[in-house]
Amino acid sequence: MSLINDILNGKVADYLKNIAEKERVLLDFLCQGIREGTIVVPRNLKRTSAAFVAIGKGLFTKVNANVGTSRDRVDIDCEIEKAKVSEKYGADAVMDLSTWGDLSLLRRRIMEAVKIPLGTVPVYEIAYENIKRGQNIEEASWQEFFDVVEKQAREGVDFMTIHAGVCRETMSIFHAFPRKMGIVSRGGAMTAKWMARNKAENPFFQYYDKLLDILLEHDVCISLGDGMRPGCIADATDKVQLRELAILGELAERAHQRGVQVMIEGPGHIPLHEIELNMKIQQVLCRNKPFYVLGPVVTDIAPGYDHITSAIGGAVAASSGADFLCYVTPSEHLKLPDVEDVRTGVIASKIAAHAADIVKRGDVASERDREMSFYRRKRDWNSQIACAIDPEKARSMHADGISETEDVCTMCSEFCPIKMIDEMENKKS
């Protein structure tokens, strides 16, 4: 039985109580959110040992980290290390976006290595399997689309990105209104290519109910991919992006009606002043289904720093309603991330999520900020470090900044304002 159907039948699993406690919401609120589709708990029926994470309205903002091989970089141990580092620094989910190597083995090893939910993009495996056979994605049969989903579902994948919105209608708009960057979603491009060569509808769109049957059986959460997300500021909020989003809203409703948990994926490259608008449009078109955004990246000109462009966009997106931020690393637009890029990307996204949670959840979210300022006022450096989002980094930077003379840092030394005010108020001698 799927989680939605369990709840509809009055069955409330124990782990939901733990989630409610961790999220600091009432259990009834959590169950209502799942029932109404504003909250998802992506977990495959097979994954009994995994951590359970809830994503959606009224909860803390969650962060996803991507790992995975490419043809140029197949190093399974390195990808496992990335998954572990992601979990260590607070990622709430990990997606394996591998496109080369032993994909089943990699998924199994990730599930052994980390407890957070695992997501995938099945169309990548279809593409790779065809390459292995000396073919390419266009030569896949429509049946393969479903075989791979079923295989991954059996292996225990918790959520899957399915680009069902890349359909004939979307493609006709895509061709009618050319974009500067075209399609920048890998899964979207693969699907579009398959459709063009086969002069056929997207199998996931055409046989969507068949897809839902498989997902329902294993209770896999569907994450409706935005194949048409804008790949540059100039393409943001354009006709094809909005039309696809409307279609995703309809598909999401069908999934939810069947008892399949569903999220919507969103942009992308979006200028700062269009982010809130994008969040509100999604809320209306997709009836408040959880919104899972990549970035948004607020300028195109900062390769090497797209964890920062995305932290800006992600904080604004989440504070206007996005529920789940896909991290972006410094290596975005340049190369496959290494372990250090992954660490930096996760932390930047966690900062964005937390800054937004202060907006969304007020005092419940800012407890740690109050704790930090309490220790900062006391100049209690060890407690400040313990309270930091990355204690290792804070410790090593502070070690380089210990004043020779006093309990202050080298920024102000003698003239630490906090110390001066304490002296003024005679709190300290």
Next chain:
Amino acid sequence: MSLINDILNGKVADYLKNIAEKERVLLDFLCQGIREGTIVVPRNLKRTSAAFVAIGKGLFTKVNANVGTSRDRVDIDCEIEKAKVSEKYGADAVMDLSTWGDLSLLRRRIMEAVKIPLGTVPVYEIAYENIKRGQNIEEASWQEFFDVVEKQAREGVDFMTIHAGVCRETMSIFHAFPRKMGIVSRGGAMTAKWMARNKAENPFFQYYDKLLDILLEHDVCISLGDGMRPGCIADATDKVQLRELAILGELAERAHQRGVQVMIEGPGHIPLHEIELNMKIQQVLCRNKPFYVLGPVVTDIAPGYDHITSAIGGAVAASSGADFLCYVTPSEHLKLPDVEDVRTGVIASKIAAHAADIVKRGDVASERDREMSFYRRKRDWNSQIACAIDPEKARSMHADGISETEDVCTMCSEFCPIKMIDEMENKKS
């Protein structure tokens, strides 16, 4: 003659034409802004060789970088290097916040090393001079406050932070409504301490006209410091911050009426949803005078990453009207920044400023984004790198990500979506 008075008398210096061209505004618009006080061009009459930079309404958002010694770190060459790196990565101004060593020498060397305007905080020099005499700031005479300002003005400083809003009225509110973090402005704390010990009004507040006389003579721009900026999320937008801002608005008006160019300094630690509000309040209370903000930092818990918390806050602040962003480096709250911290801080602030300029100035600001996406679509890596905000970083990261087989990067390799779509559209074979 001061710039404002020149313009009132119909004298339009040649350099204003260059500024108007660079800012892509009409010369009349620029002159009107200076006349009305919504734009400043901080430049000491002595500084004929400096670059002229305009800050304010309708212009591109500017970035300031801080350099300067502290008792624990007195290395003039290192500070000069920081100033040069700041200018190289696009800072529009530099402030010397030194509190130890030969301050006059350091200022002279910075003015020789970089062309961007130089700002200072004179009260730091007063504090240090008293320490050198075996005293402390409380023992300074009120006359010293003006002597130091005059000395620095003669040396050629272009703008000065003056904490004139830390006055008896502000302090009574400060004591009546205790804050978690008290005062976190160094200059604010020095002033408060001096006032408490001497049971006297702040000399810069009490003899404000005398201060304006000196500044007017050298045409130094006054930057009214926010001694009461909140030092943690919990103190944001509180009574004392707002009362000080109202006083700064009144003082700004008096400066402007005298023909002294004036900016207002602003917060600080502010949660994301209060930033726009803070910008709007400043615009009303200070009649659209240029707003120069530090951060804002949107969460307290990220020491080591405050360039990111500030990029988030700075982008939102500038897109809602802030004109001038003071950078924050990764070492904020931990130590005096080193050269690498300075570089990272400047770039993070430049990203925030640019993301906001896309909002404020539309197509004029996003030209480079369109250029970047043009080259990205063509997979022209060298041109993308040339177009990047930090070409060195982009080049080195891409060098680590060159695919063995194709003109794509190692992120997607074989499955580059841009290449797939090109193939689909038969643009390439």
